[in-house]
Amino acid sequence: MYTLKQFAKMFQTTEHTIRYYTDINLLPRERDKGNRRIFNEESINWMQGIVCLKGCGASIEDIKEYCELCRLPESKETLSARYQIILRQREQAYQRVEEAKATAAYMDEKVKHYEKILAGVIPDDTNPENWTEDTRRRNIDALQNRGRFL
Structure with missing residues (x-):
């Protein structure tokens, strides 16, 4: 106990x-x-x-x-109902996996972007305080292309 x-x-x-x-x-x-x-x-x-x-x-x-x-007493109906719940949960789990993959891919792009900034190849445009309308649009497009808005 x-x-x-x-x-x-x-x-x-x-x-x-x-x-x-x-x-x-x-x-x-x-x-x-x-x-x-x-x-x-x-x-x-x-x-x-x-x-x-x-x-x-x-x-x-x-x-x-x-x-x-x-x-409930074991029956084909209760077993089938439990199975349907498990199928739904599996589908949701796979959806979260896909969302996680999309988020990881987005973050990979952000890492590359930061590396270019740190190498002096492009100016720093990562601080939201300095974003322009164009920067916001690009960020939204990038997020939506990943299938998720963060």
Whole structure:
């Protein structure tokens, strides 16, 4: 059995987060004689699932729906519904990967730009305080061409 503090530390999160998850029935827990939350191995399993879904960017609503489906009697319908949630999360994860790639490519261009400035090849036009209408337009175009506006 783990105390709230131990459990939060185990998952590198806050006690407040763990309390919230138990309050909205995402995370099972028991109570000790002092009515304090305590957690067992099953709680660890559920928390690992929550952390995984959260890491994929799943909303609390999606995680809650997934957990509720897991608690229902096993059936083709519940399995299919959980599968659909996982498919959605996978798609969102791939979208974030593409956004990250676009952002990294944009930053690669910024690094090259700074290197030209530092080498004295072009004047410094990176300080927003000195931007002109043309500079702003170029920056917006570059960002939009990367599929993302920062």
